[in-house]
Amino acid sequence: MRDQVLPTDAPALSAKDVVKRFGSAPVLDRVDLSVGRGEIVVLVGESGAGKTTLLRLFNRMISVDEGEVCVGGQNVHALNPVQLRRSIGYVQQDGGLIPHWTVLRNTALVPRLRKMASPDDLASVALQLVGLPPDEFGARRPGELSGGQRQRVALARALAAEPEIILLDEPFRALDAITRAELVEAVHVLLQDIGVTTLMVTHDIRTALEIANRVAVLRGGRFEQIAPAAVLRSSPESPYVQQLLHRAGEGTAA
The missing domain is CATH 3.40.50.300 (P-loop containing nucleotide triphosphate hydrolases)
Structure with missing residues (x-):
């Protein structure tokens, strides 16, 4: 926003x-x-x-x-x-990540819905902010992450559209x-x-x-x-x- x-x-x-x-x-x-x-x-x-x-x-x-x-x-x-x-930005109790999507795609969801420029770049910045380097975590899926990492992704998704x-x-x-x-x-x-x-x-x-x-x-x-x-x-x-x-x-x- x-x-x-x-x-x-x-x-x-x-x-x-x-x-x-x-x-x-x-x-x-x-x-x-x-x-x-x-x-x-x-x-x-x-x-x-x-x-x-x-x-x-x-x-x-x-x-x-x-x-x-x-x-x-x-x-x-x-x-x-x-x-x-x-x-x-909104983080649910369970994180609400889409299990078959990659971390990067999950994080870029709102920028894409809002038709913002370069949604993957915005997602990468947000992942970096929450301590998950996109080069290391971007291609993973939620099931490959720990509970704490999944919550970090949920927070990154909430921040990606710069609310x-x-x-x-x-x-x-x-x-x-x-x-x-x-x-x-x-x-x-x-x-x-x-x-x-x-x-x-x-x-x-x-x-x-x-x-x-x-x-x-x-x-x-x-x-x-x-x-x-x-x-x-x-x-x-x-x-x-x-x-x-x-x-x-x-x-x-x-």
């Missing part, structure tokens, strides 16, 4: 008074969130808290029931959903502890270096504290606290946030 520069006077992402229901019960209950340009915000909470639901409202994978969801100051429901999804915004849905969940730690560090450095606006979902508050500029803690469809990582760690505003920190070895019990 570098060719569709976001307005400088509007948040990159915003949700205002958002309600989303599945059945009669709200999964999101009057939620407000604003993500600035170049900011890394991580949504953290237990299963069923509404994290992935909120994330997927921004690329219209699902629709809001009440309230307003905006990208670059524009209501997403006023935007073409296909163009919107192609303009925002201003990426959405990451539990990108480290299926990885072993050592691979996860290595990839968390690599992704943190990469996101800081390229300055892309990032909204990420995780159930692991330690990962959130390592990567985020701000951490947003969801519980039962409502935010318990939204704060810079250092502030959240030192000044939890609710017993629930304090409990999450304590269980992760990041704080003291209430």
Whole structure:
């Protein structure tokens, strides 16, 4: 989306008074969130808290029931959903790679769909960014890669079309502890270096504290606290946030 520069006077992402229901019960209950340009915000909470639901409202994978969801100051429901999804990088929980395609072809998918010039070159640059030299990995298929390498390819695919915004849905969940730690560090450095606006979902508050500029803690469809990582760690505003920190070895019990 570098060719569709976001307005400088509007948040990159915003949700205002958002309600989303599945059945009669709200999964999101009057939620407000604003993500600035170049900011890394991580949504953290237990299963069923509404994290992935909120994330997927921004690329219209699902629709809001009440309230307003905006990208670059524009209501997403006023935007073409296909163009919107192609303009925002998105990494699914399982990576979503096409198994019979090569790494290079997987990575070049969105540039090709957007009819961008030199999609393979864009894919090669993205693979290099995530630490997978295209000369070594480009011709491989996903089944020939480790779990961590597959997630790097998924991230490269999200970055290949040079979006201003990426959405990451539990990108480290299926990885072993050592691979996860290595990839968390690599992704943190990469996101800081390229300055892309990032909204990420995780159930692991330690990962959130390592990567985020701000951490947003969801519980039962409502935010318990939204704060810079250092502030959240030192000044939890609710017993629930304090409990999450304590269980992760990041704080003291209430």
